[in-house]
């Protein structure tokens with residue numbers, strides 16, 4: 001008997017028809033416009049009015065750029081799909097694969113410790129067997145505040161996790177749970193006095209936890225020179241709570257030296273990738289920014305509905321959830337929600353090879369990040385050239401590997417993880433190029449996704465009605481400009497370097513997928529037509545210069 005599918009995919013047929021008809025109409029109109037322009041440029045120079053030349057050239061260049069971007073954009077509209085999942089059909093808990101969660105934080109002054117800890121707690125409270133969940137916090141600022149926060153979060157989690165499990169709380173980020181205006185998360189338990197009592201008790205614990213974080217002051221001057229610090233939160237801290245099954249929680253602050261490039265978030269993720277390999281080595285990894293908490297505990301099971309689907313799993317690299325935000329203003333004048341990306345475009349790519357990595361909220365298969373190592377054979381020297389000199393790490397590439405760091409009691413030493421988190425480890429290896437998250441671009445998420453596509457990996461976009469992750473968007477002009485400059489310059493750079501989707505990409509993946517990727521890299525070119533159309537037609541109108549054919 002055939003087992004029931006874990007997920008289904010629907011092509012949005014009505015949209016497909018409308019989109020394709022629109023493509024036909026729009027491209028016909030473009031063809032006429034181009035014909036009109038070319039007739040002007042190819043007419044004999046004596047009949048052409050010379051004062052028209054400059055404005056016509058500028059407008060024509062703008063039209064060419066806009067049409068180019070428009071053509072690329074059509075790839076997103078070619079085959080939009082949507083998906084549904086059936087987590088109730090997943091195998092029993094003991095058969096589920098393990099998951100590592102990576103949470104990155106970088107700057108304790110800009111990213112409040114309490115908020116980061118809320119993200120950590122929400123991830124620890126995911127609805128997944130706790131012994132199969134391992135949470136790693138990467139602190140790129142090496143801040144004692146964060147380390148202290150993680151220790152306190154661990155203690156609080158021993159109350160918080162059982163509370164969430166007992167009452168089936170949906171919103172497992174404590175800050176969001178306690179600040180919800182209505183008690184709409186109380187569900188069926190709302191009227192039960194046991195629940196209300198429990199809630200009151202846990203609220204007091206949370207207040208104490210908050211206070212503990214707020215009052216901790218360890219003044220330290222900002223430094224870029226410190227050794228790695230790795231600490232595994234231990235089981236033995238509290239004895240007044242019953243035996244609670246807890247996920248593993250590890251604090252990692254990699255070594256930093258001014259003489260060594262640290263490669264920002266990609267560098268931090270690669271350190272976590274190595275450190276976790278010799279500790280829990282889970283086959284799947286959830287990556288979270290510290291400003292994006294789990295708003296619903298079911299995402300891990302949803303993601304497994306794809307990763308465990310035998311029809312797609314062999315080539316599936318990651319399951320991407322949309323980025324949704326909790327701090328969007330009423331008018332959202334900068335479109336901080338990134339609406340077109342997370343509705344239209346990722347659905348469109350999902351019908352092709354799948355969306356690109358969006359930085360946070362994705363469950364990725366660990367081996368997909370190891371490049372083509374399988375093809376390199378099992379020659380130890382070659383593997384070391386590729387992955388660096390840690391024997392333990394190379395052993396972890398074998399999927400049956402289990403580390404005695406987790407099963408045994410070797411937490412205190414952690415020699416190998418420290419070695420893997422050192423500045424020198426990556427020198428002379430392929431980390432950041434062919435292995436792990438890419439260092440080539442400041443938008444490491446885009447490029448890593450692109451390279452996965454080039455290696456034949458696909459992805460899936462999963463958008464349940466309740467947002468699985470909620471983050472803080474940039475809402476003021478200054479932040480929007482800083483973020484925008486980083487994103488768009490980073491993306492554009494990938495359109496003109498050796499990873500150009502229209503040359504390198506086209507040789508390695510289907511046309512439509514590379515057009516989508518090309519759109520992402522080239523749409524910053526919009527600025528040129530934007531400036532031209534904001535000035536030239538108006539000036540031409542005032543000076544009586546015709547730009548378009550007369551209709552009447």
Ligand SMILES: O=c1ccn([C@@H]2O[C@H](COP(=O)(O)OP(=O)(O)O[C@H]3O[C@H](CO)[C@@H](O)[C@H](O)[C@H]3O)[C@@H](O)[C@H]2O)c(=O)[nH]1
Nearest residue numbers: 104105106140264265268289290291358359360442443483
């Ligand atoms: O040296 C660094 C710099 C940043 N981060 C972390 O990376 C995450 C994202 O950084 P942020 O400054 O918040 O950038 P955003 O522009 O908000 O992030 C978006 O854009 C990035 C690519 O530019 C992606 O990596 C992110 O996932 C995506 O949310 C945060 O958790 C940071 O703590 C580090 O760990 N180390």
Ligand SMILES: [Mn+2]
Nearest residue numbers: 289291471472
């Ligand atoms: Mn952010």
